[in-house]
Amino acid sequence: MSENEGISNFFGIICLLLFVFANAYYPARLIANQYRPWPKDIAIFFKKYLDLHMSVNIVAFIAMTIHAHFSDDRNIFLMASLLVTVWLTFAGILMRSKKFSSDTKKQMRLIHTQQTVFLVWLALLILGHVVE
Numbered sequence: 001m002s003e004n005e006g007i008s009n010f011f012g013i014i015c016l017l018l019f020v021f022a023n024a025y026y027p028a029r030l031i032a033n034q035y036r037p038w039p040k041d042i043a044i045f046f047k048k049y050l051d052l053h054m055s056v057n058i059v060a061f062i063a064m065t066i067h068a069h070f071s072d073d074r075n076i077f078l079m080a081s082l083l084v085t086v087w088l089t090f091a092g093i094l095m096r097s098k099k100f101s102s103d104t105k106k107q108m109r110l111i112h113t114q115q116t117v118f119l120v121w122l123a124l125l126i127l128g129h130v131v132e
């Protein structure tokens, strides 16, 4: 294994672990939404988990950039998944920015939290890693 490949693999594993942890937020929320209204402790739990969703996704995105930079593999699915990740990360950050009107933030939230975007993101990542 070349040195670059070793670095790429290391950051790939870190990135995978971080993304799984950060985005398990979504299925957890989907399940918990069935049991509303939430007791106070569940509401506090999701408030803290949302903070983690944001910060851990940003760290995962940095790990992903290093992973991709040192990797020898390139294909259209991986490129597309990188673009969708950039979009989700920036839309996520901008959604919280005080500089935008609440209308703009609402629209960004709508796109950021779409189930289809999430599923396309997952499908591209998986496809990109299984095709030669």
Ligand code: HEM
Binding pocket: 023, 025, 026, 029, 030, 050, 053, 054, 055, 057, 058, 085, 088, 089, 090, 091, 092, 093, 095, 096, 109, 112, 113, 114, 118, 121
């Ligand atoms: C690849 C990275 C990301 C993915 C796949 C992703 C995906 C999602 C999904 C599916 C939801 C919907 C959850 C729900 O309906 O309750 C969500 C919510 C949210 N995400 Fe992300 N996200 C990512 C990164 C980020 C980042 C980097 C930030 C901010 C720094 C962020 C901020 C938020 C916020 C604030 C919400 C809650 C929206 C609300 O309920 O008002 N996300 N994200």
